[in-house]
Amino acid sequence: MNLPNKLTVLRMILVPFFVAALFVPFPHHYLVAGIIFAAASITDHLDGRIARRDNLITNFGKFLDPLADKILVISAMVCFVKLGFAELWAVLIIIAREFMVTSIRLVAVDEGKVIAANSWGKFKTISQIVAIGVILALQYVQELVELSLLPVFSVGVVSSGFFFTLIGHIFVLICTFFTVLSGGVYLKQNWYLIKNAK
Numbered sequence: 001m002n003l004p005n006k007l008t009v010l011r012m013i014l015v016p017f018f019v020a021a022l023f024v025p026f027p028h029h030y031l032v033a034g035i036i037f038a039a040a041s042i043t044d045h046l047d048g049r050i051a052r053r054d055n056l057i058t059n060f061g062k063f064l065d066p067l068a069d070k071i072l073v074i075s076a077m078v079c080f081v082k083l084g085f086a087e088l089w090a091v092l093i094i095i096a097r098e099f100m101v102t103s104i105r106l107v108a109v110d111e112g113k114v115i116a117a118n119s120w121g122k123f124k125t126i127s128q129i130v131a132i133g134v135i136l137a138l139q140y141v142q143e144l145v146e147l148s149l150l151p152v153f154s155v156g157v158v159s160s161g162f163f164f165t166l167i168g169h170i171f172v173l174i175c176t177f178f179t180v181l182s183g184g185v186y187l188k189q190n191w192y193l194i195k196n197a198k
Contacts, residue, residue, distance in 0.1 A: 004051035005061050007043040011068045014040045015075050022079045027147060030140035037136060040072050041129055069125070070098050076132045077172075085135050085168045090176040094128070097183040104186065107193050118189070120182035127175035134171045138164035 001009070014036055021033035047065060051057045074095055080086035101121075142161050144150040155163040 001060075002051075002056045002058065003054075004047040004056050005058065005064065007047040007050070008061060008064045008068050011040045011043045011047075012064075012071060014043075015072055018072075019075055019079055022083065028140070028143065030136055030143050034133070034136040034140060037072075037076065037132060044069055044072075066102075070102075073125075073128050073132070074098065077128075080132075080135060080168070080172070085139070085165060086172045087169065090172050093176055094179050097179045100183060101186055104190050104193060108190065118182070118185065120178070120185045124175070124178045124182040127178040131168075131171035131175040135168040138168060 018033055018036040018040065021029050021036055026032075044065075047061070051061055074091075077086055077091040077094055081088050081091050141150065142164050145152055145160060153160050158166075
């Protein structure tokens, strides 16, 4: 197994530790979750870059890399629903889009075609990573308040906890918008594959 594929596998291995850090209420657990998520996101950048630079692109990597990305993001979003940081309907839309894109890619493979990621898909991925990062950062600040390491404060007439949760929901809505938009573009560009599928 080459280095890029090892980084991809590492990203998948980090997911259960990330989930555990979210739910086990030890001091600074949101900070730990954020560090794990950042490390996983960095491997996502590095594996593709190294594979292209050193000509180490493999079919195994082509299959596992997007799968690892989806597992990481969907795991985070599902956890956020449980924790009250995201709406269920928004996360279901994100999951449905990923299933749709994966299905179209499977049809394309059957037709002997390879579908490359477009710029809207990259915007979608960036918006998801930013949303997850912002939520983790804000919840860590709130955790510091609850640990009495920061003074209790409010934003206007609402508590910091309510305000941070609201901001998190807004970021999830933004990434849901880009998810729907990129999915629609993807579907339009590749509709011929579905239309002509046997």
